[in-house]
Amino acid sequence: xxxxxxxxxxxxxxxxxxxxxxxxxxxxxxxxxxxxxxxxxxxxxxxxxxxxxxxxxxxxxxxxxxxxxxxxxxxxxxxxxxxxxxxxxxxxxxxxxxxxxxxxxxxxxxxxxxxxxxxxxxxxxxxxxxxxxxxxxxxxxxxxxxxxxxxxxxxxxxxxxxxxxxxxxxxxxxxxxxxxxxxxxxxxxxxxxxxxxxxxxxxxxxxxxxxxxxxxxxxxxxxxxxxxxxxxxxxxxxxxxxx
Amino acid sequence: xxxxxxxxxxxxxxxxxxxxxxxxxxxxxxxxxxxxxxxxxxxxxxxxxxxxxxxxxxxxxxxxxxxxxxxxxxxxxxxxxxxxxxxxxxxxxxxxxxxxxxxxxxxxxxxxxxxxxxxxxxxxxxxxxxxxxxxxxxxxxxxxxxxxxxxxxxxxxxxxxxxxxxxxxxxxxxxxxxxxxxxxxxxxxxxxxxxxxxxxxxxxxxxxxxxxxxxxxxxxxxxxxxxxxxxxxxxxxxxxxxxxxxxxxxxxxxxxxxxxxxxxxxxxxxxxxxxxxxxxxxxxxxxxxxxxxxxxxxxxxxxxxxxxxxxxxxxxx
Numbered sequence: 001x002x003x004x005x006x007x008x009x010x011x012x013x014x015x016x017x018x019x020x021x022x023x024x025x026x027x028x029x030x031x032x033x034x035x036x037x038x039x040x041x042x043x044x045x046x047x048x049x050x051x052x053x054x055x056x057x058x059x060x061x062x063x064x065x066x067x068x069x070x071x072x073x074x075x076x077x078x079x080x081x082x083x084x085x086x087x088x089x090x091x092x093x094x095x096x097x098x099x100x101x102x103x104x105x106x107x108x109x110x111x112x113x114x115x116x117x118x119x120x121x122x123x124x125x126x127x128x129x130x131x132x133x134x135x136x137x138x139x140x141x142x143x144x145x146x147x148x149x150x151x152x153x154x155x156x157x158x159x160x161x162x163x164x165x166x167x168x169x170x171x172x173x174x175x176x177x178x179x180x181x182x183x184x185x186x187x188x189x190x191x192x193x194x195x196x197x198x199x200x201x202x203x204x205x206x207x208x209x210x211x212x213x214x215x216x217x218x219x220x221x222x223x224x225x226x227x228x229x230x231x232x233x234x235x236x237x238x239x240x241x242x243x
Numbered sequence: 244x245x246x247x248x249x250x251x252x253x254x255x256x257x258x259x260x261x262x263x264x265x266x267x268x269x270x271x272x273x274x275x276x277x278x279x280x281x282x283x284x285x286x287x288x289x290x291x292x293x294x295x296x297x298x299x300x301x302x303x304x305x306x307x308x309x310x311x312x313x314x315x316x317x318x319x320x321x322x323x324x325x326x327x328x329x330x331x332x333x334x335x336x337x338x339x340x341x342x343x344x345x346x347x348x349x350x351x352x353x354x355x356x357x358x359x360x361x362x363x364x365x366x367x368x369x370x371x372x373x374x375x376x377x378x379x380x381x382x383x384x385x386x387x388x389x390x391x392x393x394x395x396x397x398x399x400x401x402x403x404x405x406x407x408x409x410x411x412x413x414x415x416x417x418x419x420x421x422x423x424x425x426x427x428x429x430x431x432x433x434x435x436x437x438x439x440x441x442x443x444x445x446x447x448x449x450x451x452x453x454x455x456x457x458x459x460x461x462x463x464x465x466x467x468x469x470x471x472x473x474x475x476x477x478x479x480x481x482x483x484x485x486x487x488x489x490x491x492x493x494x495x496x497x498x499x500x501x502x503x504x505x506x507x508x509x510x511x512x513x514x515x516x517x518x519x520x521x522x523x524x525x526x527x528x529x530x531x532x533x534x535x536x537x538x539x540x541x542x543x544x545x546x547x548x549x550x551x552x553x554x555x556x557x558x559x560x
Contacts, residue, residue, distance in 0.1 A: 046454050072456030083448035085312035086501045099444055099455045125501075141447070145455075 002074075002148050004045055004180060008054035014040040016204040017054070022197070024148065024180035027171060029195035031185055031216065033225055036201040038184045039080060039153050045182060046077035046151050058149075072100030076147035080154045080184070082138055084126045090137045091122045097144030112143035115170055131158040139167065149180045156183075156190060168194050192216050192231065192238050200224055247498040251512035255294070258516060262290045262523040288418045293522045294515040295421065296413075296481050297491075299428040299473030301514020302507050304488025305495070306435040309442035309503025310466055311375060314496075315551060318474045318488040321467075322381030326357030327478035328409060329385040332392045335405045347423050347479035354475025357381055358467050365463070371449065374463065411482035411537025413522050420480035431472030432511055437465045439504030446503065484537050486544020487514050493551065 004022040009015055015037045022028050022045070030038045043049050044056055047063035055062045063071055076097070084093065095109045113119050116136040126134060135158050142150055150171070156164045168190070175181045175196075185191045191198055191212060198215035200208040202224045208215040218230050221240070229242040263286045264270045270286070272278045303318040310316070318324060330353020331346055339345040360381050365374035389409070396402035441462035444452035453459065477484065491514045492506055499505045518536070521543070525534045 043450065046450075048450055048453050068453070068458055069456040072454060075454065077451065077454035079448060079450045079454075081448055083451075085446045085448070086309075086503065088446065088501045092500050092502055093446075096443060096447065096455065099440060099457075138447075 002059050002180070004149060004182075005057045005060075006041070006045070006054070007057070009041075009044060009051050009056065010053045011040055011044060011049055011051050014204050015044065015201075018201070018204075018206045020199055020206060020209050022180060022182060022199075025175055025178055026196035027168075027175050027181045027183065027194060028197040028199060029183050029185045029191035029212070030199045030201065031188060031191050032201035032207075035203070037204040038201055040204075041199075041201060042151050042153050042182065042184050043077075043079075045149075046075055047071045048077070069100055069102075072147075073145070074147055075149045075151060076142035076145050078138060078142050078150070078152040078155055080157070082134065082158070084134070084138075087125045087127045089123050089125055090118055090129070090140075093126060093137055094118070094140045094144050097141040100145055108146055109144045112140040115143060115173075116140045116167075132160060132163040135159055136163070136167065139170075143174070147179065149182070150174060151182045153184045154186065156185070156187070164190065188216055188221065188225075189238060189240050192240070193236055247495055247509040248512060250498075251509060251516060255512065255516050255519070258519050258523070259290060259294070262293070262519050263287060265523045266526045284417065285415070288421055289413050289416050289522070290519060291421050292413050292416050292424065292480065293519040295425050295428050296477040296484060297487060297514035297516065297518030298511040299424075299431055299477050299514070300484065300487035300518070301491040301495075302432045302435045302511035303470045303473045304490075304514070305492040305503065305506040305510035306438050306442065306466060306469060307488065308492050309506065310438070310445065310462075311371065312445060312448075314493060315489070315548070315555070317486070318470055319382065319483075319485060320375065321357070321361060321378035321470055321474075322383075322385060323354050323357040323361070323378075323471050324474045324478050324483055324485075325382045325385035325389065326360075327351070327354035327475045328483055329353045329389050329392075330356070331408065331479065331482070332389050332405050335401050335408065336392050336396065338397070338401070340404060340408075343419055344423075347420070347476075350479035351427075351475055353385075354471050354478065357385070358471035358475075362464070362467055370459075407535075408482050409537075410535040411484040411540075412533075412535045413481055414533060416480065424476040424480045427472045427476035431469045431474075431476070432507075434465050434469030434472060435507050438462055438469065439507060441465075442503035482537055484518065484540055486540050486547070487517055490544055490547050491517055493547075 002024050006018055006020040009018045030041055032038050094113055095104055098104055118137055118140055121133060139155055171181045195212050198212045200215050207224055208220055222228055227242050229240050231238045232241055233239055268275055270278050307316045307318050308314055327350045331350040334340050334346045334349035361377055364377040393402055393405050441457045444455045444457040492510045495509045495513045496506060521539055522536050525536055525539045528534055
C-alpha cells in the first residue's frame with residue numbers, strides 16, 4: 001500500500017521534528033495559523049524541499065532519492081500562487097500535467113477537463129477565465145497526470161462556495177479511487193466537514209494528527225489559534241461559531 | 244502548433260532572392276558588370292549570414308523569455324553577448340583583428356568565458372533570480388572592460404575599429420564567417436529546442452515545474468549552451484545586433500498557442516527574416532555611408548520596447 005511517511009522532518013526554522021503518516025484513499029487537511037509551516041510541509045511532501053534532517057518517504061523510498069520524473073508521475077502538486085506566465089489555452093494548460101509521462105495522451109487530459117466541467121472552456125485562453133474557472137483548470141492540470149497523490153495548497157481559496165463544494169466532491173471521488181489527497185486549508189469548517197484526517201501545525205511543530213473531530217476540537221482550536229468557539233450541527237455539516 | 248512556420252518559410256523564400264538583388268547596385272545580370280561575382284562573393288554570404296544570425300537571436304530570445312517568464316527578456320541579459328564583444332575587442336586591442344580567424348575566435352572565447360562564469364555562479368542552485376543577477380553583473384563587467392579597452396586603445400585606428408565593429412554589421416562578410424557561425428548557431432538552436440518542455444513547465448512557476456519533473460540545473464545548462472552558441476557566434480561574426488531577440492518572440496507569439504516550446508522554432512525563422520529584411524533595407528537607404536545594422540535595429544527596437552512597456556502597464560501583456 002502506498003503511503004507518505006514523514007519522519008523527524010526538520011527544515012530550517014519552518015518545520016521542526018515533524019512525524020506524520022498519511023494514508024491514501026483519504027482526504028487529509030493540513031491546518032494551522034499563519035506561519036505554522038503548512039505550505040512548507042506540503043512542499044516537502046511533494047519532494048521539492050531538501051530537509052535539514054529527517055525524510056519524506058513514499059512506499060518506503062526516500063523521495064529525495066527518487067528520480068524527479070518518477071516522483072512527478074506519483075505526486076501531483078498544486079502550489080498556492082496559481083501562476084500561469086503565458087496566456088495559453090485551457091487544454092494546453094491541462095496537458096502540461098502529462099509532462100512526467102512524456103506523452104500528450106488526449107484521453108487523461110479530456111477526462112480531467114470533463115471531471116471539472118472545463119470542456120466548454122477548452123480553447124479559451126487563461127486570461128479570459130474567472131478566478132474559479134482558473135482554479136479548476138489548474139487542478140485539472142494535476143488530475144491529467146493521474147498521480148497517486150494530489151497535494152494542493154489552498155485550492156479552494158479563490159472559489160465561491162458552489163465551486164468549493166464541486167471541487168471537494170471531485171477530490172473525494174479521486175480519493176475513493178485510491179489516490180491520496182492532501183490539502184492545506186485555512187477554513188476550519190471545510191477541514192472539519194470534508195477531511196478524513198487533519199494534521200495541525202503550529203510554529204513548525206506538529207500539534208495534532210488524527211480524525212477531524214479530535215484534531216479540530218474546540219480545545220485544540222483555543223490552544224492553537226487562540227480562538228474560543230464551538231461547533232454546531234452534525235458531523236459533515238458543522239459550522240464553527242466563534243465568541 | 245506550428246502554424247507560423249510554413250508562412251515564415253514562404254516569406255523567407257521570397258525575401259532571400261530579393262535581398263540578393265538589393266544593394267547600392269541593383270543586380271541585373273544582363274547589365275551589371277561582375278554580377279555573378281558580386282552575387283557569389285558578396286551578396287550571397289551576406290544574406291545567408293543575416294539568416295543565420297537572425298535565427299540564432301530569435302531562438303535565443305524566445306527561450307530567454309520563456310525561461311524568465313517575462314516578455315521583456317532579451318538574450319543580452321545573460322551577459323554572453325557583452326562577453327563575446329569583449330573578446331572581440333581584445334583581439335582589436337592586441338592587433339589580431341587583421342587575422343580572419345582570430346577575431347571570431349576571441350569573441351567565441353569571450354562567449355565561452357561568459358557561459359562558464361554564468362554556470363559557475365548560478366549553476367548549482369538553478370535559481371532564476373540569482374541567474375539573472377549574475378548575468379546582469381557579467382554584462383555590466385564586460386561592458387566596463389570594453390569601455391576601458393576603448394579608452395586605452397593603443398592608437399586612434401584601433402579605437403575607431405573597435406567602436407565601429409561594436410555597432411554590429413554584415414558589411415563585407417564572406418563565406419568564412421558563415422562556416423564559423425552556421426554550425427555553432429545550428430548546434431545552439433538544437434540546445435534551445437531541448438529546453439522546450441522545461442520552459443513549458445515553467446509556465447506554471449518554479450515549484451510547479453519542479454513538481455512536474457523539470458530539473459532546473461539541466462534546463463539551465465541547455466539554456467546557457469544554447470544562448471551561448473547562438474549569441475556568441477552571432478557576435479563573433481557580426482558584432483552586437485540588439486533587440487532581435489526581444490522583438491521577434493513578441494511578433495510571433497500571437498500566432499502560436501503561446502507555449503514557450505512552440506515559440507522557439509518560429510522565432511528562429513522570424514528572426515532570420517527580420518535581420519535579412521533589415522540588412523537589405525540598410526543597404527538601399529540613401530545615406531552617404533551605410534547605416535550599421537546594429538544601429539538600425541536599435542532604432543526600431545528601442546521604441547518597440549517602450550511600446551511594450553506601455554502595453555504592459557495597461558495590463559495588455
